[in-house]
Amino acid sequence: MTWVASTYLGLADLLAAAPAATWDAPSLCEKWLVRHVVAHVTMPARLTPEQFGAEMAAARGDFAVLSDTVAARDASLPLDDLLGQLRSPVLHEWQPPVGGAPGALNHAVIHSLDVTVALDRPPVAPPEAVVAVLDQLADGTLFGVDVTGVRIEAADSGPLVALLSGRTLPDGRKLPPRA
Secondary structure, three states, X not given: OHHHHHHHHHHHHHHHHOOHHHHHOEOOOOOOEHHHHHHHHOXXXXXXXXXXXXXXXXXXXXXXXXXXXXXXXXXXXXXXXHHHHHOOHHHHHOOOOOOHHHHHHHHHHHHHHHXXXXXXXXXXXXXXXXXXXXXXXXXXXXXXXXXXXXXOOOOOHHHHHHHHOOOXXXXXXXXXXXX
C-alpha cells in the first residue's frame, strides 16, 4: 500500500505542477481525458460504500457503465478537489473488494501510466511497483493476456505495462487482439 500512496502522490505532484490544459489532454484510456482518469481513480475518496452501491445499482451492475458515468460527471469537479482526493489517505488505503492490495496497486500503477505515458512523462509509480504489476501482466493474471511463448523485452517498462493492459500507445502501437 506504500507503493499505492506514493503513486497517487506522484501523480498529484505531476498534475499540480503541469499547466491546466494538461487535464484536458487525452489519456491512454479510450475516450477519457486526464481529468476522467483522475475522477475514476479517486472514486474511493469521494464515494462511501453506500454511494458506490447506489451508483452500481443505477448502472445495473455494470462496472464499465458506472466508471464512465462517474468519470464523466466528476471530471468537472474543481482541479484542487481532484488533487486533494489523489492525496487522500482514504484513497491510499482503499482496496477493491475483489483483488485486495494487489488490485489497488494494479489500479494505481496502470491508471497513472494511462496519464504519464500519454503525456510523455516518466512514471510516477516506484519502479518496483511497475515491475510488480508487469510481472502479473506477463504471467497472464491480469487482463487474461496470453503471452505464452512470447519474449517480452523493453527498455521502458511503463509503455510495456500499458500495452499488456490493452492500451494503445500514443504512436498507435497496440497488441493484436487475442485469438
